Structures are given as C-alpha cells and as structure tokens.
Amino acid sequence: MARRIAIASPMGVAGETAPQVASRGPSWDGRFTVLILFLPPALLLFTLFVVLPIGEAAWYSGFNWNGFGRPTHWIGFDNYRFVLETRAFWLALRNNGLIVAVSLAIQLPLALTLALMLAEKFRGAVALRMLFFMPYILAEIATGLIFSFVYDGDYGLVASIWRTFGAEPPHLLASTDTAMLAVLIVIVWKYFGFHMMLFIAALQSLDKSLVEAARIDGATRSQALRHVVIPLLYPTIRLSVFFAIVGSLQLFDLVMPLTRGGPADSSNTMVSFLYNNGISRMRVGYGSAIGVILFVICVTFAFTYKRWFMRDE
Amino acid sequence: MRLLEKLGLAAAACLLGANVAAADTIVKWLHIEVNPAQVKIWEEVARSYEASHPGVKIEMQFLENEAYKAKLPTILQSKDRPHIIYSWAGGVLKAQVDAGVLEDITDSVKSGGYSDTIAPAALAAFTQNGHVYGLPIALSQVGFLYNKDLMAKGNVDASKIKTWDDLLGAVKTLKAAGVTPIVVGGADKWPLHFFWTHLAVRVGGKPAFDAALKGENGGFAGETFQKSGELFKQLVDLQPFQNGFLGFKNPQAVGYFGDGKAAMILAISSFYHTQRALAADKVGLSDDKLGWFDFPVVPGGKGQPSDTLGGITGWLITKGAPKEATDFLKYFISKDVQARLAAGNFIVPVVKGAEAGLNSTFMKQIAANLAKSNYHQNFYDQSLGPSVGRVVNDVTAEIAGGSMSPQDAAKAIEAAYKQGN
Numbered sequence: 001m002a003r004r005i006a007i008a009s010p011m012g013v014a015g016e017t018a019p020q021v022a023s024r025g026p027s028w029d030g031r032f033t034v035l036i037l038f039l040p041p042a043l044l045l046f047t048l049f050v051v052l053p054i055g056e057a058a059w060y061s062g063f064n065w066n067g068f069g070r071p072t073h074w075i076g077f078d079n080y081r082f083v084l085e086t087r088a089f090w091l092a093l094r095n096n097g098l099i100v101a102v103s104l105a106i107q108l109p110l111a112l113t114l115a116l117m118l119a120e121k122f123r124g125a126v127a128l129r130m131l132f133f134m135p136y137i138l139a140e141i142a143t144g145l146i147f148s149f150v151y152d153g154d155y156g157l158v159a160s161i162w163r164t165f166g167a168e169p170p171h172l173l174a175s176t177d178t179a180m181l182a183v184l185i186v187i188v189w190k191y192f193g194f195h196m197m198l199f200i201a202a203l204q205s206l207d208k209s210l211v212e213a214a215r216i217d218g219a220t221r222s223q224a225l226r227h228v229v230i231p232l233l234y235p236t237i238r239l240s241v242f243f244a245i246v247g248s249l250q251l252f253d254l255v256m257p258l259t260r261g262g263p264a265d266s267s268n269t270m271v272s273f274l275y276n277n278g279i280s281r282m283r284v285g286y287g288s289a290i291g292v293i294l295f296v297i298c299v300t301f302a303f304t305y306k307r308w309f310m311r312d313e
Numbered sequence: 314m315r316l317l318e319k320l321g322l323a324a325a326a327c328l329l330g331a332n333v334a335a336a337d338t339i340v341k342w343l344h345i346e347v348n349p350a351q352v353k354i355w356e357e358v359a360r361s362y363e364a365s366h367p368g369v370k371i372e373m374q375f376l377e378n379e380a381y382k383a384k385l386p387t388i389l390q391s392k393d394r395p396h397i398i399y400s401w402a403g404g405v406l407k408a409q410v411d412a413g414v415l416e417d418i419t420d421s422v423k424s425g426g427y428s429d430t431i432a433p434a435a436l437a438a439f440t441q442n443g444h445v446y447g448l449p450i451a452l453s454q455v456g457f458l459y460n461k462d463l464m465a466k467g468n469v470d471a472s473k474i475k476t477w478d479d480l481l482g483a484v485k486t487l488k489a490a491g492v493t494p495i496v497v498g499g500a501d502k503w504p505l506h507f508f509w510t511h512l513a514v515r516v517g518g519k520p521a522f523d524a525a526l527k528g529e530n531g532g533f534a535g536e537t538f539q540k541s542g543e544l545f546k547q548l549v550d551l552q553p554f555q556n557g558f559l560g561f562k563n564p565q566a567v568g569y570f571g572d573g574k575a576a577m578i579l580a581i582s583s584f585y586h587t588q589r590a591l592a593a594d595k596v597g598l599s600d601d602k603l604g605w606f607d608f609p610v611v612p613g614g615k616g617q618p619s620d621t622l623g624g625i626t627g628w629l630i631t632k633g634a635p636k637e638a639t640d641f642l643k644y645f646i647s648k649d650v651q652a653r654l655a656a657g658n659f660i661v662p663v664v665k666g667a668e669a670g671l672n673s674t675f676m677k678q679i680a681a682n683l684a685k686s687n688y689h690q691n692f693y694d695q696s697l698g699p700s701v702g703r704v705v706n707d708v709t710a711e712i713a714g715g716s717m718s719p720q721d722a723a724k725a726i727e728a729a730y731k732q733g734n
Contacts, residue, residue, distance in 0.1 A: 064732070066700065067386035068412030082732060153557040171557020174499070176716060262500060263559035264716040265707075279383060282699045 115199030144257030396634035404698025447629035451660035496575035498563030518616035542719025571597035
C-alpha cells in the first residue's frame with residue numbers, strides 16, 4: 001500500500017511513508033506474535049502427520065521390503081512398473097471411474113431433484129429430509145454389513161424379493177458381473193442424502209426475490225428453475241461434484257465388508273486394492289507405490305479442479 | 314506411517330501396562346485364540362505356572378487374527394514387544410529371523426532332553442539354520458469332512474473315494490441327486506487354495522515344492538503346478554460348490570456345512586469343532602453323522618498317499634524376552650498341558666505321548682494320519698509368506714471363478730515369487 005501511494009504521489013514521499021512505517025511496526029509485531037504462537041503447532045503436526053508420511057511412502061516405494069528391519073533392497077521404479085502391470089490396478093481405476101460416473105449421472109441429479117422438492121416448507125418436509133439424510137450418518141462398516149445381509153442370496157431381502165416372483169435368487173456379491181453394481185447401489189443410497197442436504201442449504205440461502213422477479217417477468221416454473229435457480233446453485237454443484245470425486249477416490253470401508261474387493265478383484269477401489277495388495281501381503285514398497293500413485297491422482301485432480309471450476313470461490 | 318503406528322502402540326502399551334501390578338518379571342503373551350473354552354485352559358495353565366514360580370507374572374494379550382498379521386512387523390520392532398507370539402512358521406518366520414527380532418532359544422530347548430519330547434517334524438518347522446526360535450503347539454490336517462446322511466441320499470460311498478476321478482464322480486452323482494456336493498468359503502480365498510495346493514502335494518510331492526522354491530523346473534509356473542490347476546479346473550467345471558460360493562466367507566461356509574446343507578467341505582481338521590459353533594442351531598452335525606476321508610490321490614502323481622497338507626502352529630520367543638518366557642513356554646508345551654488340550658479335542662498335540670489324551674475317534678484318526686505322514690506341507694499362504702501366499706489364494710479363487718486359466722495362475726504365482734525373492 002505504502003509503495004503504491006509513494007509512486008502515485010512522488011511529491012509527498014516523506015510525508016506519506018513515515019506514518020505508514022510507524023503504523024506497520026505494531027501491526028507486524030502483532031502478526032508476528034500470532035505466527036510464533038499459532039504456526040509452529042500446526043506446522044509441526046502437518047509435517048509430522050502429512051508431509052513426513054508422504055515422503056516416507058515415496059522413499060519406501062523404491063524398495064522391495066516386507067516391513068521387517070530397515071529397507072535395504074533398492075529396486076528403483078520397479079514397484080511402479082509392477083503396479084502398472086497388475087490387472088487389478090486397472091480394474092480398481094476403472095471402478096473409481098465408475099463410481100465418479102454414477103455419482104455424477106445418478107446421485108447428483110437425484111439429490112438435486114429431492115432438494116428442490118424438500119427445500120420448500122410443507123408438512124413432513126423436515127421428516128423426509130432426515131429420512132433421506134439418515135444413511136449418511138450410518139458408519140460405512142455398518143452399512144456394508146447391513147447390505148451384505150440384504151444381498152445375501154439365501155436369506156437376504158433381495159433373495160426374498162426374487163422368490164416372490166418365483167425366480168432363483170442371484171448372489172449379487174459373488175459374481176464378477178454384478179458385484180460392482182451392487183456396491184454402486186449402496187454408494188448412491190448412502191451418499192445422496194449428503195448431497196441433498198448441501199443443495200437444500202444452498203437453496204435456502206438463495207435470494208428468493210430473484211426467482212420472484214423472474215416469475216413476474218413471465219417465466220414459467222421450469223424456466224425459472226433452469227435459468228435462475230440452477231445457475232445460482234452452480235457453486236454448490238461444483239462443490240458437490242468435488243466431494244463425490246474425492247469420496248470415490250478414498251472409498252474403502254464400504255467395500256471391505258461387502259466384497260473385500262472381490263470376486264477376482266472386480267469390485268476393488270484404489271484404496272482397497274492398496275490394502276489387499278500392499279498391506280495384507282506385507283509388500284510395503286509395492287503398497288507405497290500404489291499410495292504415491294493415488295496421491296498424485298488426488299492432488300492433480302484437486303488442484304486442476306480448483307483451478308478450472310472453483311476459481312471464484 | 315511408521316511413526317504414527319509407533320505412537321499409537323506406545324499409547325496402547327501405556328494403557329495396557331497401567332493395570333498390571335508390579336511383579337518382578339512380567340511375561341507378555343500375545344495370542345489370537347477366539348475359542349473361550351481353550352483360552353480358559355490357557356489361563357489356568359498360566360495361573361498355575363505363576364503359583365509355582367513366585368515373582369513371575371504371565372500377562373495374556375489378545376489380537377484378532379487378521380489384525381495381528383497386519384500389525385506384527387510394527388509390534389515386533391517396538392521396544393514394548395510381547396515376549397511370546399503366535400506363529401504359523403513358514404516364510405513369515407524366516408523373515409522375522411532374518412530381521413533379528415526373535416530370540417535364539419536353542420540351548421534352553423535342547424537342555425535336559427526337552428526337545429526329544431517333541432515331534433521332530435513339528436520342531437523343525439520352528440528351526441532355521443539349526444537354531445530354534447520357538448515351539449510348536451499343534452498340527453492340523455486338510456481333508457474332506459462329509460455329511461453321512463447327504464452322502465447316503467446321493468448314494469455315494471465316501472470310503473470308496475480314493476482318486477481324484479472318484480471325487481469328480483461323486484460330485485456328479487450328488488448333483489444328479491439334488492445335493493450340493495461341496496461348500497466352500499470362496500470370499501476368503503484360502504479355503505479354495507486348499508484344493509489347488511493339495512493337488513500340488515499329490516501331483517508333485519515334496520520334490521516338486523522344493524524344486525519350485527529353488528526356481529528349478531520352471532518354478533511355480535512348472536508342470537506340477539499347471540497340472541494342479543488343470544485338475545482343479547476339472548472339478549470347478551462340474552459346478553460342485555454352493556450357489557454364490559465366491560461371496561461366502563469361511564465361517565458362513567462352515568456353518569452351512571454344519572446346517573447339513575452340503576455333502577462335503579474341504580476342511581482343516583479343526584472344522585470338526587467349529588462347524589458346531591457356526592451352525593445356525595449351535596449344535597451342528599453330531600459325531601455319528603460326520604465322516605472324514607483324506608484328500609484323493611492323483612494317478613501317476615509323485616506324492617505319497619500318506620503325504621499331508623495342514624498347519625503347524627506354535628509360539629515364538631521375541632528378542633530380549635526374559636528367560637522366564639522360554640521357561641513358561643516349555644511348561645506350556647509339556648506332556649501334561651498338551652494332554653489337557655488334547656482331552657478337550659482342541660488340538661492334535663506335538664508332544665510325544667500327549668495324543669493318548671485324545672478321546673474322540675475323529676481326532677485320533679487325524680493324529681494317526683499325521684504320525685504316518687512323511688511330508689507334511691505347511692499351508693502355502695504361510696510357508697511362502699504373505700507376498701506369494703496371498704497370490705496363491707487370489708489365483709485359485711480366479712480359477713474357481715473361471716476368470717483365469719490354470720496356466721496363467723501358475724505363471725502369476727511364479728511372477729510373485731520372483732518379485733518377492
């Protein structure tokens with residue numbers, strides 16, 4: 001600020017800058033104290049629990065190491081090559097893609113439609129909102145267990161529905177063709193309520209007068225929705241898409257109780273693939289390589305997305 | 314990651330340590346046993362040892378099986394490691410020995426003729442390069458448990474199932490009679506790997522396995538292992554398993570057998586017990602309805618009919634453990650205590666003479682089988698260590714699911730073996 005003024009009015013250099021410096025002193029002191037007090041703990045924790053593990057993972061990914069002793073057998077980038085040569089890795093990547101696609105194509109429209117209906121005040125609206133939000137509150141592990149019973153081909157709900165139609169019930173989780181589909185259904189069921197709540201919150205904070213103005217100008221309900229409400233929701237939609245994609249990349253605890261990534265790796269996500277092939281096989285280097293790849297994907301996505309779609313926020 | 318786990322462990326150790334009264338020596342014993350009846354006997358053994366050894370306290374800690382396997386490397390490398398830990402021997406034990414986290418107890422075990430009381434093959438499993446690092450506690454055998462009623466319904470005489478073709482024939486007959494021939498916990502994968510590995514034991518015998526470890530004859534991609542996959546595929550092609558078998562976890566499958574819904578299960582001998590606890594009615598099949606036949610032989614196979622596949626489990630002493638830990642372990646693996654465990658039919662004991670305590674015909678038969686076996690192959694997923702063992706589990710599940718050819722399966726195992734060694 002001081003410099004800009006100085007340039008703008010060369011006449012008053014001395015007069016202008018002197019008070020600026022004087023006033024900058026104490027404010028800098030204040031900020032300095034804040035920095036000294038609040039930065040180290042955050043920086044320390046961040047370094048200890050975020051930066052250090054990432055660095056360690058990158059380091060371990062260069063070793064063939066079973067977790068015992070110190071890693072000694074340096075193999076360079078071989079672990080990355082092994083990962084990329086694993087069919088299960090590409091399946092996991094495909095599954096993550098599927099989850100994103102389903103989130104965008106089914107979950108978000110569903111959540112938005114419900115939000116548009118439930119954002120208005122009518123009897124039972126709050127109860128319905130709670131009802132739809134409920135699955136989100138449930139722990140992932142519990143959800144997985146519940147649905148593994150629902151899908152059970154002998155005793156499950158799905159089996160009894162099939163039987164009422166006189167058909168032989170399928171074992172959805174036991175077939176490579178249907179396991180991922182079954183997982184996707186649970187994902188939509190579990191998370192649409194969360195996105196619905198995001199949209200409801202956004203809808204309620206919308207400036208109603210804009211919609212009213214559009215209506216007075218002769219816009220039909222659907223026109224007002226298309227040209228006024230939805231565009232105003234764009235920031236929330238972008239946020240919701242962001243959550244859906246990041247959530248899909250992290251998905252693990254829902255998959256384990258349902259299918260453990262099987263059969264034949266058909267329902268692995270990136271993280272369950274990491275667990276099955278890295279941790280439970282005690283191949284720390286290989287697992288770290290998967291972790292690093294996942295990290296790169298996440299970071300690339302997060303920054304690109306923020307740069308391209310969330311510039312204004 | 315490691316640091317985080319260390320912190321967590323340290324915190325856990327503080328919590329655990331807090332409720333232990335000060336004793337002169339504390340022996341920390343980490344186990345994974347879930348059967349309360351068996352744990353109760355162990356507790357009694359520990360208390361009676363404490364009574365006769367003042368100043369020593371035996372502290373039992375528990376971890377769930379899979380959690381234990383995942384945490385073990387970290388636990389072993391912390392300062393607060395337990396003194397006695399559970400082990401399946403094999404490749405994991407070798408890695409632990411190489412890392413120097415185990416105590417060499419050779420002298421203590423050899424002293425006073427103690428080691429002579431233990432079955433040599435079982436003790437050998439806990440010996441590396443002539444050094445003893447732990448003691449075995451029990452053996453188990455893999456074979457077919459069958460339901461006599463269902464076999465009768467399908468008109469199959471189980472005592473006549475001697476060869477692999479006999480088994481395939483029995484499966485066809487049972488299917489024709491509307492009986493589910495075999496139940497298997499395919500989601501856990503390892504129950505499926507028993508088929509493939511036991512076939513390998515029959516087809517190639519000990520020489521084939523030893524050669525594969527040395528990378529000879531094409532290693533695990535060699536003829537024996539391709540043949541095992543092909544034979545397994547013959548069975549799979551008959552669709553012998555219950556509907557949705559790839560979605561069944563092992564406890565579910567064992568319970569299914571206990572409920573009397575399938576004629577056979579390729580079982581570890583201990584399933585004889587667990588089928589009762591896991592059956593819907595908690596009763597399961599009674600002894601008179603339960604039969605056992607050994608895994609069928611393969612004509613022309615190099616393995617002996619008496620060769621067995623199964624587990625060798627035991628306890629290891631970790632580096633820096635007090636000598637009381639070894640002393641207690643020797644007391645625990647002694648004839649008296651083993652006979653007590655045998656009397657409950659929990660284990661096939663490893664101490665000579667303790668098998669006299671076995672009082673069920675079934676367990677006696679298993680003990681006799683193991684006694685006459687010259688080649689007892691430890692479970693592949695244990696003996697090859699997790700990095701290769703899990704791949705064996707994966708590919709056998711893939712053969713069973715029809716998504717991988719026996720040849721590719723064998724190649725995948727060999728590739729994993731090369732990557733890991």
